[in-house]
Amino acid sequence: MTARPEAVNGAPAIELRGISKAFGPVQANKNIDLIVPRGTIHGIIGENGAGKSTLMSILYGFYRPDAGEILIGGGPITIHDSQTAIRAGIGMVFQHFKLVQNFTVLENVILGAEDGRLLRPSLARARGELKRLASEYELQVDPDAMIEDLSVGHQQRVEILKALYRQADILILDEPTGVLTPAEADHLFRILRGLRDEGKTIILITHKLREIMEITDNVSVMRRGEMVASVKTSETSPSQLAELMVGRKVLLRVEKAPATPGAPVLEVRGLRMVDAAGVERLRGIDLDIRAGEVLGIAGVAGNGQSQLLEILGGYPEKGARLEGEIRLKGAALPLTGSDARARREAGVGHVPEDRQVEGLIMDFSAWENVAFGYHDAPEFQNGWLMNQAAIRADASAKIERFDVRPPNPELAAKNFSGGNQQKIVVAREVERNPDLLLIGQPTRGVDIGAIEFIHKRIIALRDAGKAVLLVSVELDEILALSDRIAVMFDGRIMGERLPDQATTADLGCLMAGVEPGTPPEQAIPPAMGPAGVA
Amino acid sequence: MERMPKWADVILTPLISLVLAFAISALVILAIGESPTEALKVMVEGALGSSYGWGFTLYYATNFIFTGLAVTVAYHAGLFNIGGEGQAAMGGLGVALVLLAVPWPHWALALPAAMVGAAVFGALWALIPAWLQAKRGSHIVITTIMFNFIAAALLNYVLVNLLRPVGSMDPASARFPEAAHLPKLTDMALAFGMQWGKNTPANVTFFVAVIACLLVWLLIWRSRLGYEIRAFGKSERGAVYAGISPVRITVIAMLISGALAGLMAINNVMGEAERLVLNAVEGAGFIGIAVALMGRNHPFGVLLAALLFGFLYQGGGELALWTSVPRELIVVIQALVILFTGALDNMVRMPLERIFMALRKGRA
Amino acid sequence: MDFPTILQILDSAVRLMTPLLLACLAGLYSERAGVFDIGLEGKMLMAAFAAAAVAYATNSAWLGLCAGIMGALAMSAIHGLAAITFRGNQLISGVAINFLASGLTVLLGQKIFGLAGRTPALAGPARFSEITLPFAEALRPVPVIGPIYAELISGHTILVYVAFAMVPLTWWVLYRTRFGLRLRAVGENPASVDTAGVSVTRLRYGAVAICGVLCGIAGAYLATGISAGFVKEMTAGRGFIALAALIFAKWRPWAALGATFLFGLLEALANRFPNLDLGIITVPSMFMSALPYILTVIILAGFVGRAIPPRAGGEPYVKER
């Protein structure tokens, strides 16, 4: 680690000058300047696809910039690859962790930072070092655990440990809290503050304005590949930041009338699910959703929500064992031997959590995607063949109603932006007027304008007397849309709340698996996310 | 936004790849001490220079259309069917059994029956690997390779012990009844008063193959099943979400694929040899891979690529017949075509994309 | 079956499994690094030809071995170029390599020797001869152990011992060295290696190169060890059997030893009992010779259906679309 550039007195830890990067036709970063002073926590915010991750990946040597200059500690440096960045004291925790799933924690930590050609000495040293780091920074993990057996929160700790093990001075965290419970996020922030106080420099990418306000010293805002502002956190406000992010004033309070619930549409009793690997994913779920109401399911990702949606959508994971009872409009649904097609025919619409992997075929054109899942509907058939004219007409109409841009049904799904992709999926499912709409992470990766639109459509469906099951990891979204909120933890419903009575702290406890009634140790300030911005 | 126009993707890229493959082939010819231009001349004259040459070129092309389509259909379902060789061999068995079991009065009756036999046997031979892939996750590439070997052994057993007429040396079946012989293209041309391709094996199956191209196109791009096959091929998770059963699609796509490979037997077994001989497929199943790759897995592209390989095969055969170039030259050319159009196509695509991006920027 | 017969069958199995084992370990390196390789057959074939040709020309089996390794490495380079640098389809590249080797060996062989793809027969120092281990004769009279040592363990060519030594070596490299750790990581999640500052490309080329070296030894063994010269298509599907063994072994070195031994044993048994008489029916020889393939399918279906290949296997590492 001697290659680290000499710090010029008082020079910023990081200085970026005129960084540009294009991926084919996409200009991800345009002429970006950024200064991060030493010993500070610097926030970066911006809509999806604004280029935050790209910029940080360039700093970390993962991508090479097309143009621009990087100075570390005042000295110019050419970062060829991550090795150079690591030598320069930069560590990065990626949005998607870069861990080897079937390696142990220890092996992951030493990967690329081994001491010699043989593993044994490296492993021994790393074990000791991890123990030290763990006690110093409250980063306990079992060094011999397999990554695939660890929770996301622990996996993130491993990523941070990896950076610290490499003696990083500059730590980049890309959306670290997306997968954490409020308590875990709080713990993370304590660690980050500790690191800053030690003199380390931290860059934090997040979508949550609350976190920016809570922990950062400075904040930079990116929009469409450009750096639009860099300000002191103390001199700005969430609403100003939101405005900078989208380039216009946002009004995100969802206007809705009180719900008028009717007859039960979905009744779930004692639903259990053991997956092919023998892990119990659902441990007895009881749910009711009535016509004309939205039931929001809050919870940290990975607590069984995905499995619940898949089972209700008719396609439980292969090899899973199921138990319990599901009734739709009073009629019992088979747990197995059915498929997603049958569910659709029974009146269940489903916007899946991951539009790119499930909801769309990325290589199909938009019009083909608008028929996806409904491709055997009678109106789309023409004898033995598909009635392409009918499908195209249907698609064009939906694309227009949902303001999908560009309004070109021939374009492949992969060529639409994330928000517009999501609009295609939502249009397809909502326009069929299902009696029950399952909707997972409806606005993940969607810009604020489109969020507004999608939220309105969900409420409109509710007001038309349909039942909606909303799964989201965004508490703000849950709070804004739901008529009732259920919190899931470890395959169970921890409790139900009404949105106007629920506090984030209360929900946070439930999400962390703490039984209601236990006094919340860590009070979390009220929501300040987009939904709270007036 | 696409990085380059569609025509560049579907026409220019394979064309340049092809040119590269041929350029290297020329070097190989030079290396073995022959003249590439002379070789090319012999090949073009032998394959395309006369109706006679065409008669062979079309015959080989017909084989390759079927095996190419077989690879194509499986490919759209995300399955790599290397088993065309075995499936086509089993298709031959189906044809032989059908034609030998019944004294067919006329070829027009025998042909559909033989097609059913060929398709059923080919499909059944693809069924087990498909089922294993769908149900047990056994890699279909490996199982289809194994099934090629098993088919060879099985066919050998059947020919030697069951179908071989007593006293015959040849591990081959008896001749099919005279009435079941398919009309050759020569005969058909004669009916129109034309002298064309005398004594060449090209036969009415060529038209069946062209129709098969059309049907496969309809299947893949116009039918609901094709929609489901393509969706499954692009994203299994997506297909499951949409209620498309992976098991069903895997099995059906492989059955169709196997049936198409099996149908090749109409051409070589029923149309040409008029009996079942050992190793009748002669590698056409593998050439189908190259044909499908070259043809960008589109039936029309497969048709063109099959013609190209028909030309290579006939031209290469002529070359080997009349010059001292060994026939393995065709194998090398075939390998290079597969390599450049299939595995190395990014080598051509990446610079092309850069050129088109630069052009676009220049215009903007 | 009496003891000597069993010994002889085992001895034959050892010889027959050697090319399978080498090719299987070759595939193991490549696939553990995330590069699938159905071109083992072609690499071995090319190596066999190069080894035989050079051994004939120089009258040295060792130079032949070097040439065999170079030949297989050349094929590996093509595979690496296609699979790593140009992010092509690894299966297709493998198919192409098999064809290329099958055609080129005959083309070159015909050009050089004019024997329709054969090389002239090798004799003397152009072949690897069988080594008698120390005390083999002295120990022979000792019951059980003696014959095992003298018949089964002693009396193979050096390449057989190399192949067997490769098993613990591979295990050690894979699980005890830095290179092994990185190799396994790059086959599971190349991004983890990349972000750790190690070059994915270099590692994968390294693995593919090792694969070439081992295929080279396997090919040289076929042409200059177990037989005396090259004959066209002499690999006769062994690359594919090795591939099946690799899956059967779930990409683990010791299991690879077991799997290739099983297939070697099967072939040895089929050689010994061509028409298996089961009392009621006699299994025809065709089925005996197809048995390894049938068994592979059965094994694939029954026991290794859940074998999980390296997670990044078959996928080119694409950082920027």
Added chain:
Amino acid sequence: DPALIFDLGGKFDKSFNEAAFNGAEKWKAETGGSYKELEMQSEAQREQALRRLAETGANPIVMTGFAFGEVLNQIAPDYPDTKFVIIDMVVEQPNVQSVVFTEEQGSYLAGVMAAKASKSGTVGFIGGMDIPLIHKFECGYAQGFKAANPEGKVIINYTGTTPAAWNDPVKGGELVKAQISQGADVIYAAAGGTGIGVLQAAADANILSIGVDSNQNHLHPGKILTSMVKGVDNSVYDAFKAGTEVQPGIKVMDLASGGVSVALDDNNKPLITEDMTAAVDAATKGITGGEIKVHDYMTDNTCPVQ
């Protein structure tokens, strides 16, 4: 000019096709004439090749291998002025000469010699692809061996069931070792390229082997007991020499006519005992005189001895 068409094995197969080639070369050397030659590239080309040669005026046209039978039967009537000679197959057409060899007789002699040379009383046979023609060799060999040593044992192996079986010397060598371990000390190979591996492995193991088709004694002097030679070269030579006067009909190349024989030359002279010579002579006499009937496997697909 006469013409010669080789079958798929190719003209340098060290046995069958090569023998035909040698016959043609002998004619060429003697007469100074020239001839056309073709190597088959694919099944569908058989007819093409024949017609092309016939149309260019080649006469007679000689082809090696039974696989031409069907095609020749079809096209011979189209070229009544051309004479065709087919080896190893009977085609009944007025302008075709069919040359067939009594391989069972030659193999019988090989069997007799094997029996005499074997010390263990166990001998081996290794066939290439498992097809009837090769069983004909096997069966003749077994009959000869059993006649000379009724108590002895013949171990029989085939390399495989696909054409690859002709090109697997590794397996050939392994089969030799397997047979040796079962006691065989003379092994007869009728297996094309695989046979090369058989002869090699036998020589390596210091046992005797028997070659086939051509005289292969020179491959491992002193280690190959003999070769069962088919006079393919002579029949090609004769056909070329007769030119357009080739006699149509079936020409049986048997032991009596010298069509099949066991090769004796300097290479294997040291291996031949007097006892052996006497036995071979006796068998030869018996066969040519009709006292010994060697059963032909091809007539009924069975072999009287096992």
